[in-house]
Amino acid sequence: xxxxxxxxxxxxxxxxxxxxxxxAVPEPVEVVSHxxxxxxxALDLGGKVSAWDAVDESLKSFAHMAVAAQVxxxxxxxxxxxxxxxxxLDMAKASQVPRWRESDRFTPLERDVLEYAEAMTTTPPSxxxxxxxxxxxxxxxxxxxxLTVFVAFSNFSTRSNVALGVESQGxxxxxxxxxxxxxxxxx
Numbered sequence: 001x002x003x004x005x006x007x008x009x010x011x012x013x014x015x016x017x018x019x020x021x022x023x024a025v026p027e028p029v030e031v032v033s034h035x036x037x038x039x040x041x042a043l044d045l046g047g048k049v050s051a052w053d054a055v056d057e058s059l060k061s062f063a064h065m066a067v068a069a070q071v072x073x074x075x076x077x078x079x080x081x082x083x084x085x086x087x088x089l090d091m092a093k094a095s096q097v098p099r100w101r102e103s104d105r106f107t108p109l110e111r112d113v114l115e116y117a118e119a120m121t122t123t124p125p126s127x128x129x130x131x132x133x134x135x136x137x138x139x140x141x142x143x144x145x146x147l148t149v150f151v152a153f154s155n156f157s158t159r160s161n162v163a164l165g166v167e168s169q170g171x172x173x174x175x176x177x178x179x180x181x182x183x184x185x186x187x
Contacts, residue, residue, distance in 0.1 A: 003027070003164065003166065005165075006031075007031060008031070008033035010030060010033055014029070022079075022082075026079065027166045028161050028164070031164050032164075049153050052146050054145075055139060055143045057087055058089045058093075058094075058110075059109070061080060061084050062093075062094065062097050062117075063114065063150060063151050064117075064157075065077055065081065065084075065094070065097040065098070066114045066121075067121050067158050069098040069182045070117075070121045070122075071121060071158040071159055071162055072162055073159075075161050076154075076157060077172070078168035078179075079171050079172075081094060081172040085175050091175060091176060094179075095175075095177045095178060095179050096180050098181060099180045099182060101183065112131060112135055112138070116132075117151045120151045
């Protein structure tokens with residue numbers, strides 16, 4: 001697949017900031033920058049979402065990767081895995097997110113978070129009362145709200161990238177453990 005909208009020219013300061021942060025300019029930023037108001041909104045929203053702290057970062061990272069695997073956003077899986085390494089998360093565990101159902105690496109809470117992310121991503125959403133109750137019990141109301149809106153934001157990001165033809169840039173190639181492919185059961 002090729003980009004459906006070409007890359008826009010970025011201001012030098014933004015390009016330098018992105019390169020400093022990621023080692024390269026993320027293609028989604030280059031593409032959405034054709035509409036500066038949309039680009040600014042998306043970057044601001046992403047920054048605000050990343051500042052939330054009621055839910056453990058590893059749970060949110062795994063949830064985002066589960067959404068990306070389900071939607072088929074190779075860019076989000078790529079950057080998510082790269083960021084998991086930068087956050088010093090368990091890379092062996094993170095590498096198994098696309099096939100979490102078959103993996104024995106995840107705790108019951110992590111499995112519930114992954115199931116919730118997928119259930120929210122399914123159209124129509126298939127979140128059950130029992131799953132919500134388990135997560136509410138473990139995360140509390142503030143954590144449950146954060147996880148829910150975080151997964152919704154992940155859907156915003158992944159679906160935008162897929163629709164625009166944005167694909168993996170190879171960020172995860174620096175990770176020691178390869179990212180597992182999504183299992184046929186989950187697909």
